[in-house]
Amino acid sequence: MELTGNIYGINGPIVYLKGNLGFKMSEMVLVGKQKLIGEVISLTKDTTTIQVFEETTGLKPGEEVISTGSAISVTLAPGIIGNIFDGIERPLKEVAKQSGAFISRGINVSSLDTQKLWDVHITVNIGDYIYGGTIIAEVPETSAIIHKSMVPPNVEGTVTKVASDGSYTINDPIVTITDNEGNEKVLTLTQKWPIRIPRPITKRYSSDRPLITGQRIIDTLFPIAKGGTAAIPGGFGTGKTMAQHQLAKWSDADIIVYIGCGERGNEMTEVLEDFSKLVDPKSGNLLLDRTTLIANTSNMPVAAREASIYTGITLAEYYRDMGYHVAIMADSTSRWAEALRELSGRLEEMPAEEGFPAYLASRLSAFYERAGFMRNLNGTEGSVSIIGAVSPQGGDFSEPVTQNTKRFVRCFWALDKSLAYARHFPAIQWLTSYSEYISDLGPWYSNNVGTDFVDCRNQLLSILTEESKLNEIVKLIGSDVLPDDQKLTLEIAKVIRLGFVQQNAYHPSDTYVPMEKQLKMMRVILYLYTKAKQLLALNMPMSLIREDAVFDKVISIKYDVANDELEKFDDYIKQIDEFYERFIKTNG
Incomplete structure (x- = not known):
């Protein structure tokens, strides 16, 4: 039986009905004459509270609210891939045909082409x-x-x-x-599934294989596992969206779900236009052939923004159930948290830190916990990896969204303003970033890349950490007073930063780097370090060693050695040996 009620009060996107009318929690309802889509979010014996996913301007007390008998759900069928939806799975191309550039209120379109x-x-x-x-x-x-x-x-x-x-x-x-x-x-x-309920699985596996991205600082220094979770926090202009573009284009996920949650309209337009033109490097087809986009810009109603990430994760779980590996790019969870804060304020709930609701942490954890590498009901294996961008105001990582996100993700890629302003991209700060997956993935690296991969990675990080400590001394008293071994550490750290960590998204040989090449690059850098240390042990002055062209040659490996020319690395080893012999002969 169809249940109905009448609007008693309106507060922005929140609508109140008087009395207990038989509605159920999380039930989808149609509000007012225009049949705006809403969801029941609170029930007491005196009041039914509904959040409306559309603009409520012009809505009046007394208008009718009709129950649908079902929860807010997504339609799951062929036609999802390559499509662009809003936060509640309305296809924006179809909406545009009916209402133009802006979504008309109460517009009724099928989620998928019937x-x-x-x-x-x-x-x-x-x-x-x-x-x-x-x-x-x-x-x-x-x-x-x-x-x-x-x-x-x-x-x-x-x-x-x-x-x-x-x-x-x-x-x-x-x-x-x-x-x-x-x-x-x-x-x-076709089947339907409620967006707030995770789709069932048979078993959750531990993370034992990486999501390969082709980005050296991620794959080598701070890897994410398939079915893993990562956060990319960073202030304005630090490259969050560009980093997610690179991950969407190059990661070895089968399917990409890109959620633009509360982003600026012009930025979202750029994303949509870019994705429609990008060519998938693996297949040569358009990237959109394995991507679905959820666009929920900052001028769209906040309730739909709050729903958008649940819509995205449900679509991802559906394709995981088929046996695919899916990667979600959520840009950004801060805007989603701001929608929670606004709705919480309208509901007059007790605010917690910085006005966010007290349940912010539990909502974030419930979202990130839907990631994982699973055995599905049909026996296939699939995964959902979540990479969430966080936009802390003023780049302050101590604010609640960043801090709570850190609790629930195992990979943290902290974007640094000073690196971005120095045009060092990806602007991931290696001193504040971390990955808890490295120990889980160690056996995979040993079996599939090289037994020395993790050891080389640890040595690189150790040199970069040592450089940071030495820079504190250099700031106080200058670099001239440092002993030669510490000067060498600074020089090799520069090679690592410019030749390995920094990566050019627009260079054909550098935009994507296979794991084997990443390992060979590390070996060459560390071999140069070893040979230079041997020269220092023979009392060769660092002032002469650093003038040799071999340091710049090693930095330029990323451009000079194409991904299919890995045999060239032997030439670099020979050049380092020649550099060593040359110094012995000249200064011996």
């Missing part, structure tokens, strides 16, 4: 017993992704009818089953 015909291959037969997660059909959704339509998690039974392979819409019946109680149920390519 008229398009898809080439469907049925994968079950009459008599098969199928259950939640069983793949019943395969559809080539894009040139890069085969969409595997599954039985909804709470459905099971014996197949009694099967459609033949052919062209179908997402709502056409393709399989009919009879459940254990003798009831018939028709299955289509």
Whole structure:
């Protein structure tokens, strides 16, 4: 039975109904004459409270609110990949056809195209017993992704009818089953799932393989595991969005879900235009063929912004259930937290630090905990990795969103303003960043890259840390008074910073670097360090050693050695040996 009520009070996006009308928590409702989409967020015996996902201007007390009987859900079917949605899965291209550049209130569009015909291959037969997660059909959704339509998690039974392979819409019946109680149920390519409830799994695995990104400072120094969580905090202009672009383009995830949560409209437009033109380096097709975008700009209603990251993670979990590895780029969780703060203020809840609600930490943890490397209900394995950008005001990492995010992520890539202003990108500050995955991933590196990979990585970080300590002394008394071994540390640290940590996103050989090349670069740098130390042990002066061109040659390896020319690294080892011999002969 359809439940109805009348608006008693309105406070921005919050609407109150008087009395207990039988509505349920988290139920989706239609508000007012324009049937604005809303969600029940609080129930008492006297009041029903609803948050509205659209602009409430013009809404009046007395207007009717109608229940739908179901929770806020996303439609899951072919057509998600390559599409651009708002925070509650309304396709922006279809919205634009009906209402132009801005979303009209109460606009009613299907989340996915219900008229398009898809080439469907049925994968079950009459008599098969199928259950939640069983793949019943395969559809080539894009040139890069085969969409595997599954039985909804709470459905099971014996197949009694099967459609033949052919062209179908997402709502056409393709399989009919009879459940254990003798009831018939028709299955289509479509299922719905509430956004606030994680999709079920069979098992969660520990993190034992990295998400390869091709970015040296990430893959080598601060890696993220497949199914892992990472935060990229940074002030304005430090390169958060660019870093996420690089990760979306080059990471070895099968599918990218990009959530633009509360970002500026012009920045989001740039993202949408860039993604529509970017070519996937792996397949040569458009990157959009394995990407879905959720655009929720800062001028859109705050309640929809709050819902957008749940919409994104639910879409990601759906593709994980098919056996894909999915990476989510959430840009930015600070804007999402600000939406929580505004809604909490409207609800007159007791504020915590800096006005954020007391449940900020639990909401952040619930979001990041939906990441993981899983065994799905159908026996396949898939993962959801979450990379969340954080935009602390003034670059202050002590504010609540950054601090609470640090509690729930295992990878922290702190962007530094001074590095960004010095044009050092990615502007990840190696002294304040960390990854807790390095010990878990050690065996993978040993087996797949090189047994000395982690040791080389630790030596590089140790040199960079030592440089930081020495710079404090240099600031006070200058570098001339340092002993030669410490001067060498500063020189090698410069080689590491310019030749390894810094990376050019626009250079064909440097924008993406395979793991094998990263290891060879580390070996060359450390070999140069070893040989220079041997020269110092023979009382060669550092003032002469540092003048040799070999230091600049090692810095330029990243440009001079292409990714398919790794044999050239032997030449660099020879050049370092020649540098060593040259000094012995000249000064011996």
